[in-house]
Amino acid sequence: MKNENLYNYILGIADNSLILGQRMGELCGHGPNLETDIACTNISLDLFGQVRSYFQYAAKIAGDERSEDDIAMLRKEREYKNVLLVEQPNTNFAYTLGRQFLFDVYHLAFLKELQKSTDLTLSAIANKCVKEVSYHERFSSDWIKRLGDGTEESNAKMQEAINDLWTYTDELFHQTNADKAMLAEGIGVDVTKLKEDYYNRVNAVLEVATLNTPESKWFQKGGKEGIHTEHLGYLLSDLQYMQRTYPNMEW
Amino acid sequence: MSEEQIKNLEKQFDERIARDEKIEPKDWMPEKYRKTHIRQMSQHAHSEIIGMLPEGNWITRAPSLRRKVALLAKVQDEAGHGLYLYSATETLGISRDELYEQLHTGKAKYSSIFNYPTLTWADMGAIGWLVDGAAIINQVPLCNTSYGPYARAMIRVCKEESFHQRQGYEIMIKLANGTPEQKEMAQDALNRWWWPSLMMLGPTDDKSVHTAQSMKWKLKRKTNDELRQQFIDQTVPQADLIGLTVPDPDLKWNEERQSYDFGAIDWDEFWQVVKGHGPMNKERMKARVGAWERGEWVRDAAMAHAKKKQERKEKQAV
Ligand SMILES: [Fe+2]
Ligand SMILES: [Fe+2]
Numbered sequence: 128m129k130n131e132n133l134y135n136y137i138l139g140i141a142d143n144s145l146i147l148g149q150r151m152g153e154l155c156g157h158g159p160n161l162e163t164d165i166a167c168t169n170i171s172l173d174l175f176g177q178v179r180s181y182f183q184y185a186a187k188i189a190g191d192e193r194s195e196d197d198i199a200m201l202r203k204e205r206e207y208k209n210v211l212l213v214e215q216p217n218t219n220f221a222y223t224l225g226r227q228f229l230f231d232v233y234h235l236a237f238l239k240e241l242q243k244s245t246d247l248t249l250s251a252i253a254n255k256c257v258k259e260v261s262y263h264e265r266f267s268s269d270w271i272k273r274l275g276d277g278t279e280e281s282n283a284k285m286q287e288a289i290n291d292l293w294t295y296t297d298e299l300f301h302q303t304n305a306d307k308a309m310l311a312e313g314i315g316v317d318v319t320k321l322k323e324d325y326y327n328r329v330n331a332v333l334e335v336a337t338l339n340t341p342e343s344k345w346f347q348k349g350g351k352e353g354i355h356t357e358h359l360g361y362l363l364s365d366l367q368y369m370q371r372t373y374p375n376m377e378w
Numbered sequence: 379m380s381e382e383q384i385k386n387l388e389k390q391f392d393e394r395i396a397r398d399e400k401i402e403p404k405d406w407m408p409e410k411y412r413k414t415h416i417r418q419m420s421q422h423a424h425s426e427i428i429g430m431l432p433e434g435n436w437i438t439r440a441p442s443l444r445r446k447v448a449l450l451a452k453v454q455d456e457a458g459h460g461l462y463l464y465s466a467t468e469t470l471g472i473s474r475d476e477l478y479e480q481l482h483t484g485k486a487k488y489s490s491i492f493n494y495p496t497l498t499w500a501d502m503g504a505i506g507w508l509v510d511g512a513a514i515i516n517q518v519p520l521c522n523t524s525y526g527p528y529a530r531a532m533i534r535v536c537k538e539e540s541f542h543q544r545q546g547y548e549i550m551i552k553l554a555n556g557t558p559e560q561k562e563m564a565q566d567a568l569n570r571w572w573w574p575s576l577m578m579l580g581p582t583d584d585k586s587v588h589t590a591q592s593m594k595w596k597l598k599r600k601t602n603d604e605l606r607q608q609f610i611d612q613t614v615p616q617a618d619l620i621g622l623t624v625p626d627p628d629l630k631w632n633e634e635r636q637s638y639d640f641g642a643i644d645w646d647e648f649w650q651v652v653k654g655h656g657p658m659n660k661e662r663m664k665a666r667v668g669a670w671e672r673g674e675w676v677r678d679a680a681m682a683h684a685k686k687k688q689e690r691k692e693k694q695a696v
């Protein structure tokens with residue numbers, strides 16, 4: 128492939144939306160009330176819409192027979208490049224919202240930078256996504272405040288989720304080889320530069336929510352290199368089920 | 379109020395309906411009208427909500443991104459239908475919590491069709507095509523029903539249901555024109571969903587308890603049997619068109635009636651499911667009640683937060 132770095136770079140971005148969209152989709156029909164159910168489905172819908180734009184572009188770059196669906200659904204587990212954070216399960220609503228919030232803050236900052244990309248397709252996608260993701264960020268940070276402030280029980284549950292998910296935040300700012308190559312070409316975003324603002328924003332929301340910022344400095348990484356948690360394989364077996372069972376068909 | 383006065387009010391009320399005027403929440407209405415509407419409208423709302431489960435079952439496994447997005451949007455539409463039908467029902471003086479309570483304790487019913495399992499991807503096509511299709515036949519007449527909030531909700535709902543119906547049929551077209559395996563999947567789904575869809579239009583007229591009164595209030599404009607015939611006449615040519623076979627050996631065009639004759643419906647199966655013993659009744663209720671119970675601490679927290687926020691605001695104002 129001529130543009131292998133660009134291809135891998137797009138997959139790195141898109142896989143986060145794909146896996147998180149899949150997780151949010153699991154909840155459709157099972158939310159705590161109708162309003163939140165609809166909101167979570169909305170987030171899932173936005174993310175899959177983004178995924179389609181990215182993978183259609185990636186398919187064009189790849190320039191072979193692969194379609195957006197082949198790229199989304201026919202890779203092996205080790206070939207998915209999403210961060211570990213987004214594949215974490217919907218243990219309860221606090222984990223769902225905690226995961227969403229910790230990703231949204233990053234996602235929004237990332238897209239704002241990607242808007243400046245010299246790659247016109249990527250900057251156009253970022254332009255469209257930034258509106259959706261600012262809504263996601265507002266929704267999830269509002270819920271963090273609500274659950275942190277709400278009752279003793281909700282505060283404890285939210286704190287537990289944040290504590291558990293915290294270990295996956297640092298990976299957001301790791302640079303891959305594709306990142307470095309794309310940064311050099313003016314196409315990619317320097318994620319290392321997003322880190323300080325990220326933790327400032329997250330801490331500010333946690334403070335309003337009367338939640339503690341975890342002190343642990345032990346972080347997990349590997350998702351970007353395809354080394355995932357055990358959760359991903361099961362998620363993929365659902366995601367890929369039809370494409371694997373009925374290969375080469377149109378739906 | 380004297381009996382005489384009530385009689386008078388009832389007479390005026392009936393006349394208003396006969397003149398096609400809409401009854402609005404603040405208007406006087408007979409107690410039986412209110413109760414009947416609460417029952418029917420909430421049953422409809424519950425059906426939308428329970429109806430999210432069989433299709434939600436395939437969101438994570440949809441075969442393509444395009445189909446996944448369409449299915450998510452469809453199930454979300456059903457949640458929206460539930461939402462505005464609940465709101466419309468609340469105008470009759472019952473709270474959402476009471477309505478949920480009735481659903482969760484099994485006091486209120488929902489459409490029995492959702493007590494069947496979704497086993498393959500083709501079921502997403504069959505449900506859209508047949509189940510949303512039958513729902514439209516049931517609901518289009520309700521766009522002119524006498525209770526204003528219900529009629530207005532129905533106009534909005536029906537528009538989206540026809541979109542769902544076309545989308546479902548389009549899934550079936552794709553499968554029917556696909557590989558032999560895909561076509562078989564589509565035929566199998568039609569086989570399983572055909573009869574339950576016919577049952578969806580309700581028991582035969584002689585067994586239907588509410589028809590006469592409902593007709594007067596425009597809660598119903600055609601009988602169950604008329605609606606069923608309309609559904610069959612509309613759907614059989616659609617099956618023919620894509621080379622699928624309706625699983626009824628007695629199905630035959632009747633030249634004289636300009637309608638299809640069809641075979642006997644297994645009403646024992648219908649009543650078994652209605653009474654709670656269908657293949658998925660227990661699972662559907664467990665999923666719904668489970669989601670509600672798991673969400674309790676979230677709803678409590680949201681309420682507590684809103685209260686605290688209000689208190690902080692008031693304190694600041696002082
Ligand atoms: Fe409906
Ligand atoms: Fe609906």
Ligand SMILES: [Fe+2]
Binds near residue numbers: 456538542
């Ligand atoms: Fe529908």
